[in-house]
Amino acid sequence: MKTSIATVTVPGNLREKLETIAAAGFDGVEIFEQDFVAYDGSPADVGNLVRDIGLEITLFQPFRDFEGLPDPMRRKAFDRAKRKFDLMTQMGADLVLICSNTHPQALGGIDRAADDLRELAEIAATRDLRIGYEALAWGRHVSDHRDAWEIVRRVNHPNAGLILDSFHTLSRNIDPNTIRSIPGDKIFFVQLGDAPKIDMDLLYWSRHFRNMPGEGDLDVTGFMRAVMATGYSGPISLEIFNDQFRGGTPRLVAVDGHRSLVNLMDQVRRAEPALKIPGPSLPAPVVCDGVAFIEFTTDTAGSERLGNLLRSMGFQHARQHIAKAVSVWEQGDIRIVINTDPTGFAHSAFVMHGTSVCDVGLQVTDAEATRERAEAMGAEPFSQPIGPGELPVPAVRGVGGSVMHFIDSSPDLSQIWTTEFNAVAPAGRASAGLKRIDHLAQTMNYDEMLSWSLFYTSIFDTKRSPMVDVVDPDGLVRSQAIQGPGGNFRLTLNGAESHRTFAGRHLADSYGSAVQHVAFATDDIFATSQSLRRFGFEPLKISDNYYDDLAARFDIDEDELAKMKAGSILFDMDENGAFYQVYSRTFGEGMFFEIIQRVAGYDGYGGPNAPFRVAAQKRDQRAKGIPKA
Numbered sequence: 001m002k003t004s005i006a007t008v009t010v011p012g013n014l015r016e017k018l019e020t021i022a023a024a025g026f027d028g029v030e031i032f033e034q035d036f037v038a039y040d041g042s043p044a045d046v047g048n049l050v051r052d053i054g055l056e057i058t059l060f061q062p063f064r065d066f067e068g069l070p071d072p073m074r075r076k077a078f079d080r081a082k083r084k085f086d087l088m089t090q091m092g093a094d095l096v097l098i099c100s101n102t103h104p105q106a107l108g109g110i111d112r113a114a115d116d117l118r119e120l121a122e123i124a125a126t127r128d129l130r131i132g133y134e135a136l137a138w139g140r141h142v143s144d145h146r147d148a149w150e151i152v153r154r155v156n157h158p159n160a161g162l163i164l165d166s167f168h169t170l171s172r173n174i175d176p177n178t179i180r181s182i183p184g185d186k187i188f189f190v191q192l193g194d195a196p197k198i199d200m201d202l203l204y205w206s207r208h209f210r211n212m213p214g215e216g217d218l219d220v221t222g223f224m225r226a227v228m229a230t231g232y233s234g235p236i237s238l239e240i241f242n243d244q245f246r247g248g249t250p251r252l253v254a255v256d257g258h259r260s261l262v263n264l265m266d267q268v269r270r271a272e273p274a275l276k277i278p279g280p281s282l283p284a285p286v287v288c289d290g291v292a293f294i295e296f297t298t299d300t301a302g303s304e305r306l307g308n309l310l311r312s313m314g315f316q317h318a319r320q321h322i323a324k325a326v327s328v329w330e331q332g333d334i335r336i337v338i339n340t341d342p343t344g345f346a347h348s349a350f351v352m353h354g355t356s357v358c359d360v361g362l363q364v365t366d367a368e369a370t371r372e373r374a375e376a377m378g379a380e381p382f383s384q385p386i387g388p389g390e391l392p393v394p395a396v397r398g399v400g401g402s403v404m405h406f407i408d409s410s411p412d413l414s415q416i417w418t419t420e421f422n423a424v425a426p427a428g429r430a431s432a433g434l435k436r437i438d439h440l441a442q443t444m445n446y447d448e449m450l451s452w453s454l455f456y457t458s459i460f461d462t463k464r465s466p467m468v469d470v471v472d473p474d475g476l477v478r479s480q481a482i483q484g485p486g487g488n489f490r491l492t493l494n495g496a497e498s499h500r501t502f503a504g505r506h507l508a509d510s511y512g513s514a515v516q517h518v519a520f521a522t523d524d525i526f527a528t529s530q531s532l533r534r535f536g537f538e539p540l541k542i543s544d545n546y547y548d549d550l551a552a553r554f555d556i557d558e559d560e561l562a563k564m565k566a567g568s569i570l571f572d573m574d575e576n577g578a579f580y581q582v583y584s585r586t587f588g589e590g591m592f593f594e595i596i597q598r599v600a601g602y603d604g605y606g607g608p609n610a611p612f613r614v615a616a617q618k619r620d621q622r623a624k625g626i627p628k629a
């Protein structure tokens with residue numbers, strides 16, 4: 001199956017677009033007329049450029065406002081079309097997209113449209129060209145692929161076919177299964193685009209908010225299943241109009257696009273195996289069973305501070321690496337690695353980002369298959385030299401240049417903590433009842449959020465929750481939760497638009513670090529809170545006003561409220577149950593820990609508390625004398 005992408009999807013000038021499109025692995029490209037017009041070269045030059053780069057032109061588009069016009073506009077439309085046919089011949093494009101007429105003077109009538117398109121198909125045929133008809137969701141008379149198909153059926157010409165575009169069908173809530181009864185050889189081209197569900201004017205939505213399949217809320221998989229059921233064998237092409245992409249990095253947009261298509265076709269194959277769709281068979285989306293470890297890179301002084309903080313939360317320095325300056329801190333099922341080794345990847349991450357999370361280990365069923373799926377989805381491979389006595393652990397690059405390792409229960413990998421580390425005699429302090437890592441919160445530029453959300457949802461068996469806005473006193477931060485089945489694997493992606501927000505500041509100060517906070521779960525927040533106090537843990541102090549407001553919002557018993565206030569514990573509820581949170585003060589460049597308890601299946605992340613937490617953090621930093629950005 002050939003993959004293609006429209007030049008409008010990728011930022012840059014035409015040459016940059018084509019080069020990044022080819023490098024990302026696409027077979028072909030739709031030449032969007034505007035990109036051609038803006039280019040300073042002949043149609044033949046463009047054709048040669050495309051082919052020299054190793055791509056083919058899959059489509060030339062769009063040709064607008066053609067069918068159903070009254071004379072003399074009709075004559076003019078045919079003249080315009082002939083000029084475009086000349087250009088296509090010189091360029092070496094054989095298919096043109098004709099989108100349904102939006103002109104106020106366009107006349108309706110299926111037969112009138114069919115007659116015009118048949119006459120055009122005949123002209124196209126004399127030049128060995130083909131025409132494809134697409135229903136724009138806002139077309140004046142034709143806005144539904146079923147009507148477009150009826151017109152193409154009546155045209156009844158071998159050089160005229162239908163063009164389907166998932167956005168136009170799905171944005172109007174048209175059942176994609178209506179595609180199944182169209183003969184596949186009459187579908188000349190398929191364009192794909194997803195979009196977040198937003199209630200707005202269709203044209204505006206389409207021109208500014210489309211995104212890659214899997215990044216939005218439309219059922220692009222259901223659409224593609226229906227297309228494949230027709231026997232369609234032409235290219236699948238991404239046509240995404242998106243303001244963020246226009247201002248984005250060409251390479252990232254193209255790589256994400258390719259990832260989205262590989263993932264989409266994998267989903268179609270899995271959902272409808274009877275279709276026997278050709279293509280590579282990939283390991284299934286990975287169920288992650290939790291976070292096996294979090295590794296911090298730091299220096300000696302940072303390690304001392306981090307160790308003290310961990311100790312105050314009930315962690316034990318439990319293991320020490322056989323050869324390197326790497327220690328492991330444990331509590332419950334949680335493992336925190338502190339790496340101060342002056343060589344290797346962790347050290348370069350320290351030089352780049354300062355004290356930060358440089359590596360996240362995920363527990364999976366098959367580490368090698370996870371790496372394979374991740375790389376098939378375009379994740380950057382990662383490996384580093386292995387020292388004596390060390391094990392090779394499958395890994396790829398993750399957010400912010402960090403590394404993601406995969407650990408499974410195979411004989412070697414499951415023994416890594418005893419093979420590569422020596423036990424350290426326990427210091428005898430009791431734990432604070434922290435059981436496991438509940439979630440990781442990763443901070444990134446807002447513009448990168450779609451990309452990383454697709455990264456996780458394409459590799460892992462996960463779902464996205466609706467985006468939440470977190471109000472920071474100095475701007476907005478968008479938060480997107482991603483979680484696996486059963487909640488064993490949870491992430492929040494936080495997108496900062498302004499560097500003055502707490503999240504944005506962390507990003508700037510750490511030069512794009514990845515994990516800003518790690519949340520540990522306890523099964524008894526009040527017992528944990530008492531242990532923390534005994535161990536000298538200093539919680540982030542929450543305002544008294546917060547507790548007055550809490551008493552007004554929820555029916556909480558006074559004793560419990562007093563305990564919450566004393567321990568700086570925050571509270572939330574959803575339709576399932578209750579949620580408690582305590583935050584640490586910050587360390588490094590604005591990193592922190594969170595301790596949470598989920599009661600009776602609470603499934604969120606305390607979003608309503610985020611503004612109060614952020615305000616408290618900013619107060620705390622001011623008190624510590626850290627200047628405001």
Ligand SMILES: O=C(O)c1ccc(O)c(O)c1
Pocket residue numbers: 061062097099134136165191206207239
């Ligand atoms: O927004 C538009 O006008 C437009 C043009 C061509 C297309 O293929 C399309 O889907 C939308």
Ligand SMILES: [Mg+2]
Pocket residue numbers: 134165191239
């Ligand atoms: Mg289209």
